Amino acid sequence: MAFDLLESGDADLVALHHGARTITRGELRLASQRAASLLHELGVRRGDAVAVWLPDGGVWLQLLFAAAQLGVLMVPISTRFKLQEARHVIDTAKARVLIVPQRFLDFDYTGAGREMQANGAGLQHVVEVSQFDGFEWNAYEPYPGWEGRDTDLLCTFTTSGTTGRPKLAVHTAGGIARHACNVGRINDMHMRDVALCALPLYGVLGFVQAIAALASGASCVLLPVFKAEAAAALIEQYRVTHFFGSDAMLDMVLHAGDFSLATWRRGAFAEYAGLGQRVIEKAWSMWGVRLTGLYGMSECFAMTALRDPAGDSHQRGLPGGSPVSPEILFRVVDPVTGAVLPDRQHGELQLSGYNIMAGYLNNPAATTQAFTADGWFRTGDLAYADGGAFCYLARIRDSLRLRGYLVDPVEIETFLTQHPGVESAQVVGVHLDGEGDVAVAFVCHSNTPATEPELLAYCKQGIAGFKVPRRILPVDSFPQQEGPNGVKILKNVLREMAAQSLGLAQTLSATREINHEAS
Template sequence: MAFDLLESGEADLVAVHHGERTMSRGELRIASRRAASFLLELGVRRGETIAVWLPDGGVWLQLFFAAAQLGVLMVPVSTRFKQQEAQHVVDTAKARVLLVPRRFLDFDYAGAAREIQASSDVLQHVVEVSQFDAFEWDAYEPYSKWEGRDTDLLCTFTTSGTTGRPKLAVHTAGGIARHARNAARFNDMKVGDVVLCALPLYGVLGFVQAIAALASGGTCVLLPVFKAQAAAEAIERHRVTHFFGSDAMMDMVLNAGDSSLATWRRGAFAEYASLGQSVIAQACSAWGVRLTGLYGMSECLAMTAIGDRDGDAQQRGLPGGTPISPEISFRIVDPVTGAPLPDRQQGELQLRGYNVMAGYLNNPAATAEALTPDGWLRTGDLAYADGGGFCYSARMRDSLRLRGYLVDPVEIEDFLARHPGVAAVQVVGVHIDGEGDVAVAFVRNSSTPATEQELLVWCKQGIAGFKIPRRILAVESFPQQDGPNGVKILKSVLRDMAAQTLGVAQHSSATREVHHEAS
């Protein structure tokens, strides 16, 4: 049995801190077995599916380990979803049980769940959880039989759904357990270490860091709602050693106030807000933490690759890195022919290994499109190989074909960001019929702003003519959205803004995005 992440280690070791509550490994183990008995009483059997629309807490973890014990698939639903979005997930999963909080924030989850049930032919039970931050079902005897297998489908993660309705990437129990142990080992997590889990468990990065902490005998500090000051205080209070998240989260915590972050030892981030070099410099100078970039996604689990923390600041900030296990393979292929490409030549990143999803749940057509016949995951990401690792460049749908040249928008962004008048920059493409792609840059001004004409002259002096943006537009802020793995810049909104500025029908940019997503 590979999925014994709670069976090893001392029972009295702390597994979870949640507010004022502390839960030991032994308590979580027994609580999970009680949850298994409860699910069996509802009629749930191996191979069936439950949906969990709950905030992070003891019950979420209790149900996850109960599902592993029974050979049941658990489908987490984002607590940010409203009724229609949640219904899509529940219907796609064909869940028999939906568990919801009795109260959380200002949304009536129970009422929405009952309406979902009324329109479903499969959903049989809606279960209201009274205290999601504690354990439930104390009256049940712990179920003693282990029915789970490594090959069981255990957990799903929702894809972004930027060009269509979200899909559910499903992973096996064996793959999750192996990745948890490898992520813990790669990040030097040990018994007694403490991981700040400031990202939600329904998101793949929040999930992986929590399950890795438990696999190592460490402790999770759960924060169901992220607030920078509370996160910084939690690091000091619980003597946190590991913290992973987005660059924006790191920036907010580093600047949150007077809390000491001196126990923080290891960390890595996904860069969404162009703050990577800033947080690398600040974390190192203030607390001696050598942050790195990382790579992962719902289809291949978070922390698939992590940067070299012994490299210089520029190297550490590169997205991508070295796979955390020799059991994870990657290759870079020509996006058109599928032929493997040599080092330093940009193409599509493909991955293979235990960490790759079994498929998209109940969506064989999408699965066939995402996986090659020999088991490689088509990530849809542009990257290049560099020795034993790789560097992520951009989503293929974000790449630009400028006058026949394939250009990564980051190339233009990096150059513009060097100008003293630019605090941050994002570049998108607009497709013009008869001309092809043109680049448009959006900049947040520094304290000494530059005019559009000054920035265009700067570009003409420093980059190839075909890379020069058609327009450079100043904005107060970039459109963004909180996601399960951190704040993301909404490139699609910027494309629409760019298209409107250039007088191009907005359907042109939308059509282009769908085309690249399908590729």
């Protein structure tokens, strides 16, 4: 399966909308061939790595297709990264070329690139881009021929790095192309549909939805800096049919103001902020959109699995789902013995298929640890199987072992939010010597707040004793961080807060640490 997703279809079909610019598939293809000529002139050859530190735009995609044409690895860097973070990615990838914007977000990308070039042995060229919404290098002749192969390493995605420095999960051209086609098919994407791409392309969810749209003959509306009102206005202006993101992002768009979202037909979300059921109900009641949960990570692509949009609101909101292709297999195993578990029993989710990364770039030790002896990818996620689908529960390191019982913190969180005094809740664990894990809850109060003794009494009356939190602490908001796929609640910060509430100097790990990360 060739990655050249622009080769088929009408060259006059719109590929991208960015600001006032409209770009056709034919224009994107020609621009990519010109970018391939630039890279070749700089000495880039098959197997080399090119780092792209750019905002979303025509140039970003121009370089992706140029890399595919040459058999070159593209290494995207988050535009939110600063010098040391970007240096780590470039050094890990051993990139020979870095492409940067002259101006974006009041940060001197060019200066940072020049400093890395001066101090690093491998980086040979820093190429400045004057504008990123259109195309660059128009004076170059198109590069002749197609040298790329399905087995070429084409693109990396940075892992979250919550227990160490981020790793680069690398995927092949063939795997990306196959997944793009499958995601487009499962989401009913067709020629002349329109996808709002409001997540950054350097993140796996933003990347997958954009490439799936192009593979389906649909167009992408790019929004490099997300603002809810701007997103809602673009949905109305371009008659957007597909929109994917985090639960918080979709919630903000649904509450953005007096905009028509009537053309929005399909969407799915990763639930990071506990707003899944709210966005499902709001999208259905206002616009008749049947939103679903999704599952994915850097190592296995976003939208590896999706919930059935025909299900009821509760089923559609469950994280996980059925794989988007029969080529993607899953199993749930006992984290200690490795034995495959029957349906409904909790264990580690493991995956196999074309969607799995080729490995962590230039990190063979981490790659070896990420796979079982029989070749399955260890997700590090707690889940259970349910027929042909699976349900994601938590990261294994976020699950709790309370008096010998493995407990999903979401179960306690859900129970707490049923109390009229609680708007939202997060539960983490702290390990106490001689006692084991204990649960600590953090709650955002509703308009009728409840005291800690009241909430503890409520828990003692309604859930098993071993699940009752040791403390239930009020907070104005949960610590959060904006990542490439949306806003995530920082469980590690909550663990520190929980440890301090119990009089500990530092957080002691509540769960088994694993040696690979999900994004």
